[in-house]
Amino acid sequence: MAIIDPRHAARQLVFERIFRGATLSAAILVLAVLGGVGVSLVHGAWPAVSHFKLAFITREVWNPVTDQFGALGPIYGTVVTSLLAMLLAVPTGFGIALFLTELCPPLLKRPIGVAVELLAAVPSIIFGIWGLFVLAPVLQRHVQPWLISHLGHLPGIGPLFKGPPFGIGIFTASLVLAIMVLPFIAATMRDVFDTVPPMLKESGYGLGATTWEVIWNVVVPHSRVGIVGGVMLGLGRALGETMAVTFVIGNSHRISASILAPGTTISSAIANEFTEAVGDLYTSSLIALGLLLFLITFAVIAAAQAMLSRLERRSGAVA
């Protein structure tokens, strides 16, 4: 018979309270930090925002000499490089995850899995240096001239591949970003695919479904939420990546139709210019860029949440 010792119980209660208080304050700390970041960004960005108003996000000019600043170039570069990177990395990551969980011979499973995780551990500066010294010359000499001469004249997509082959630019930055976010996407997707109960898959095979049908009709629907989560994790990293992008994007505040042309992103513009920014409006404009990135990331997360809850509702309705 276990009899509860009252003193022991009281001690437990105190411990329980302290523990609860500790976890609560840890959670509140996150909110406080987030709030603090938001407040200081708005405060720092205020001179620029109140001076340029809406024109700050609609103009392409970025001229520290005349104190004229517009963030359209960095916004464009951030969005385009991230989207291109996702376009390349999501299908590849999806393929890696599916191969590892469903099709891979057991002997290969571990080496490939570890390799993917190691890729995630490479510091971003390494990707930047590799992109500049190894990837860029290859692209400049072999890939981009081919793209320009073969695709540059096509109607419709032609303008995307025009201009001199610099080797660095939006395209190179997207490529490096894709490689950087790939392990996050692949690892997350692999983990959620692994959580699909074998019974469901076996049932599918038992009904005579092909591997493709099982993957598409059982594995993917079951792990939708995790897939979206993996994609968002990758997108989050792509949007905020700084050093690697700065090395290979060409750092120009211009917007051009060609993806081979140089551009800039919000975070690389800040990294490039903040240290030597003299003058209140200049500094404030750079902080306003940071605020914009904060808002864009926020919007992406909100959109992901909305998408997830819609998916949940729909799957609930079907069931």
Add this chain to the structure above:
Amino acid sequence: MHTLKRLAVVGFAAMATFVASAGDISGAGATFPYPIYAKWADAYKKATGVGLNYQSIGSGGGIKQIKAKTVTFGASDMPLKPDDLKSAGLLQFPMIIGGVVPVVNVKGIGPGQLHLDGATIASIYLGDITTWNDPAIKKLNPKLALPNTDIAPVYRSDGSGTNFLFSDYLSKTSPKFLSTIGANTSVQWPVGIGQKGNEGVANMTIQTDGAIGYVEYAYAKQNKMAYTLLTNKAGNAVAPSAESFQAAAATADWAGSDSYYLILTNQDGAKSWPITGASFILIYKTPDASSNVVNAASINEALKFFSWAYANGTAMAAELDYVPLPAALIAQVKKSWASQIMDGGHPVYVGK
């Protein structure tokens, strides 16, 4: 637990260093002179036991920190305007000289073979001259075989004193550059590709056929890049060298300048290199006794270090391809210290 213990040890060590370095001189600012300040600091520590803690966070950061009184001196590659200095109560003086050098990657052209002038370079960076066999370049180089290659202009993407000197030189030599671009630590380049740091620009120029870039002299020299000759204000073609940088600094009218607000680009003098610049130190004229970084004792320590560097730092500067100030200028700076940095009517530092 283990990690926690290790963290505690690291934290303790950091605190110990902090305590040990309380007597050191602290400064922050420009990245361009950082290598030489670090080298001087090392030698000075060995000679006197006093260390220097210099954070190379950029000129903008250096100006902010000295105004916030968190460091004893600030360092900037762009001189502050006399009005700014007056309102902040700061004294400004030049510490070291360097030069910016245009470099090219054109097939068959080696170091010192191509001859350019400010107006031509401005046209290249404005996108008006786009091939290497353009008549304007041919006219300056009648004997060179110039290819039909497209010019790929490369610029510094990060805000820097190098950008300031280069854009200032182009603004002084090309009215169109002045009216459309202007001079600053970062400017809005209409064409070309941006790379971070001297090493980024040097690398991109080496990698790209037909490229033109601009880097600090040391980078051009150490990477054996194809630097160009430039036409200076006197109309002579000059090559970048310690002598031509010093010539520009020596010809400049420092005595007539207000608070050393003097930019050394496009100076007179037969031998002057036209893209020369000084890196400046900012220090308070009136010590603040309530502060522990800008009080009389710490300012005195900082000035002692600068005085030592003027006297003993020349060989070290030359090793790193920096150029020391001309002797007359050093004498003038020391006179400014004695007459302007005062604490209760007495000069803070009395040098020999």
